[in-house]
Amino acid sequence: xxxxxxxxxxxxxxxxxxxxxxxxxxxxxxxxxxxxxxxxxxxxxxxxxxxxxxxxxxxxxxxxxxxxxxxxxxxxxxxxxxxxxxxxxxxxxxxxxxxxxxxxxxxxxxxxxxxxxxxxxxxxxxxxxxxxxxxxxxxxxxxxxxxxxxxxxxxxxxxxxxxxxxxxxxxxxxxxxxxxxxxxxxxxxxxxxxxxxxxxxxxxxxxxxxxxxxxxxxxxxxxxxxxxxxxxxxxxxxxxxxxxxxxxxxxxxxxxxxxxxxxxxxxxxxxxxxxxxxxxxxxxxxxxxxxxxxxxxxxxxxxxxxxxxxxxxxxxxxxxxxxxxxxxxxxxxxxxxxxxxxxxxxxxxxxxxxxxxxxxxxxxxxxx
Numbered sequence: 001x002x003x004x005x006x007x008x009x010x011x012x013x014x015x016x017x018x019x020x021x022x023x024x025x026x027x028x029x030x031x032x033x034x035x036x037x038x039x040x041x042x043x044x045x046x047x048x049x050x051x052x053x054x055x056x057x058x059x060x061x062x063x064x065x066x067x068x069x070x071x072x073x074x075x076x077x078x079x080x081x082x083x084x085x086x087x088x089x090x091x092x093x094x095x096x097x098x099x100x101x102x103x104x105x106x107x108x109x110x111x112x113x114x115x116x117x118x119x120x121x122x123x124x125x126x127x128x129x130x131x132x133x134x135x136x137x138x139x140x141x142x143x144x145x146x147x148x149x150x151x152x153x154x155x156x157x158x159x160x161x162x163x164x165x166x167x168x169x170x171x172x173x174x175x176x177x178x179x180x181x182x183x184x185x186x187x188x189x190x191x192x193x194x195x196x197x198x199x200x201x202x203x204x205x206x207x208x209x210x211x212x213x214x215x216x217x218x219x220x221x222x223x224x225x226x227x228x229x230x231x232x233x234x235x236x237x238x239x240x241x242x243x244x245x246x247x248x249x250x251x252x253x254x255x256x257x258x259x260x261x262x263x264x265x266x267x268x269x270x271x272x273x274x275x276x277x278x279x280x281x282x283x284x285x286x287x288x289x290x291x292x293x294x295x296x297x298x299x300x301x302x303x304x305x306x307x308x309x310x311x312x313x314x315x316x317x318x319x320x321x322x323x324x325x326x327x328x329x330x331x332x333x334x335x336x337x338x339x340x341x342x343x344x345x346x347x348x349x350x351x352x353x354x355x356x357x358x359x360x361x362x363x364x365x366x367x368x
Contacts, residue, residue: 002355003317007144007172007295007343010198011317016252021200024248030241032221042244049247050234052254053205057189058180065206065234066242070171071097072215073190073206074138076237077167080213081136081187082107088136089129089164091122091150092331093143096324098169102138110134114331116143117289119151126155130162137166141173145328145341146287147272147295149177156184165210171195174205175257176265176294181207188212197257198346199250202243212237264346268294271348278357287332287339294348297339301364304338311340314359318342 003011024045029038031046050061057064067073078101082088088107090098092114102109112129113122130137137159142149152168159166165187170179175196181189187210193203214229218239223230230236257264269292276288276296285299300307308320321338322329329335342356 001315001317002352002359003347004342004344004352004356005317005319006195006345007323007341008319009194009201010196010253010345012345012347013198013200013249014253014256016256017198017200017249020252021245021249024245028244028248030221031244045244045248045251046242049251049254052251052258053207056254056258057174057205057207058182059207059209062233063181063208065208065212065237066247067190067204067206068202068243069194069204070169070190070192071204073188073204074098074167074169075101076206076212076215077188077190077208078102078138079105079215080211081165081167083135086135087133088138089126089134090137090327091126091139093146093148093150093328094138094140094325095144095169095171095328096326097171098138098140099327111327111331113150116146116287116332117148117291119154119291123151123154123158126158130158130164134162134164137164138169139166140169140171141177141179142171142293142295143325143328144172144295145323145325145339146297146332147172147293147343148289149173149291149293151291152184156186160185172293172295175253175261176268178261181209185209193246193250193253197250198253200246203246203250205250206237208233208237214239216240260346264348265294267346267348268344271344271350271353272296272342274350275342275344275353275356278353279360282357282361284360284363287334294345295341295343297334297341299334299337299339304340307363308340310363311356311359314362316356316359 028042031042050064112125115121170191174191193199216239304320
């Protein structure tokens, strides 16, 4: 199978990730719940994960909160920063992990920047929206549908200039594009562990610079006499037993990314560009342009789900549909059709792209 669905999850994990998970399952008990060797090993494993993340993302270990996925982290961040009815600015390419919590809070949402691969449009509309008044902003680093890399440093600068706190959704960037909490000045940055960081599913990180409100309440192994959650991070946001094997695997994945991240980023981008050129030459409508990561979308001359199924039968794993991001499709004009998404990972290579294009050539093509 040629796996081209890294936007959903990394499938081929480094061997060190599997070994770390297995080792933790054989050595670690519950962190913070005892002074015996297995509990201490668990605490050390969790802290090593925080330290590794802090070095990678320019923050302190205590600012690293372990979550079950990026959506979990975004919900904590949004509910900490956004109050019911708050005015919030978002980009035109946000995932439901951002939009649904905002809708649930009854936020007054302004969508700024609807043009794909157009930094000038994104920045102009954000500037206008922030100038008109906003209490918070939330924006993705990379569109999970189209691979559009937003100008996050410039957006962060705009937010700072208007005094608007912001949240960055790094679901599609962490591990392949540098993400720095201190440099950006974000209140929160949320990311999954299982995508670009190459860790196990069921893991994620929330980097916290601002005041955070618990989403879950319960035991933390510390300050048990209190009726409320501890005041200090990370315990304030980590109720219940942590995923220690997951943290061990995530640490191994982050170590791999620390060593090979630049090469991974270059390989993904190179193959995405090669893939886009090949699909265009075959006559498909392709969504690609400047400021693109290792993901792109295209339209076959048939239903997207049917096209993806045909590719699956030919040994190619891609994703079709709306990709949990109807706002992005609305911005791109593909809400009624969806797209087929191709997303490369650390194993991106010329043979992989060639095999995909050979299979894609067997699909009906031309504009729908």
